[in-house]
Amino acid sequence: xxxxxxxxxxxxxxxxxxxxxxxxxxxxxxxxxxxxxxxxxxxxxxxxxxxxxxxxxxxxxxxxxxxxxxxxxxxxxxxxxxxxxxxxxxxxxxxxxxxxxxxxxxxxxxxxxxxxxxxxxxxxxxxx
Numbered sequence: 711x712x713x714x715x716x717x718x719x720x721x722x723x724x725x726x727x728x729x730x731x732x733x734x735x736x737x738x739x740x741x742x743x744x745x746x747x748x749x750x751x752x753x754x755x756x757x758x759x760x761x762x763x764x765x766x767x768x769x770x771x772x773x774x775x776x777x778x779x780x781x782x783x784x785x786x787x788x789x790x791x792x793x794x795x796x797x798x799x800x801x802x803x804x805x806x807x808x809x810x811x812x813x814x815x816x817x818x819x820x821x822x823x824x825x826x827x828x829x830x831x832x833x834x835x836x837x838x
Contacts, residue, residue: 711776719777723785731790745811746799749792750819756791757823761830763787769838 731752738748760783767779796819803812 716777716780719781720785720788723781724789727786727789727791729789730786731792746796746815749795749799750815750822752790752792753796753819754822754826756787758826758830760787760791761827761832762834763830764827765831765834769834 734748734752763779763782796815800812800816803809803815
């Protein structure tokens with residue numbers, strides 16, 4: 711696959727992922743959510759889907775091309791997940807003196823995201 715085509719595939723996927731991320735943020739704002747639940751939700755569901763997709767491509771290679779894999783993982787999930795926003799939110803909690811909230815947020819995000827990948831991989835592996 712040439713660089714131009716693969717770049718276009720990733721670009722289109724990232725746009726879709728970014729739109730999905732934006733929709734989650736808008737929904738949280740509309741609900742008046744004060745804590746960073748939308749970022750936590752996006753990171754955990756993104757990691758869960760990464761586990762499912764990675765597991766699928768690792769175990770079922772025929773019939774699915776590299777372009778589809780790149781579109782979904784590097785593109786959609788890369789545009790959807792937001793660990794950069796997560797880092798900024800942790801820094802803001804810290805700067806506000808909310809050290810307990812910052813620590814809880816870091817712990818919950820990392821643990822739940824890792825768990826999401828393992829559950830996603832397990833779900834796919836149990837099907838084969």
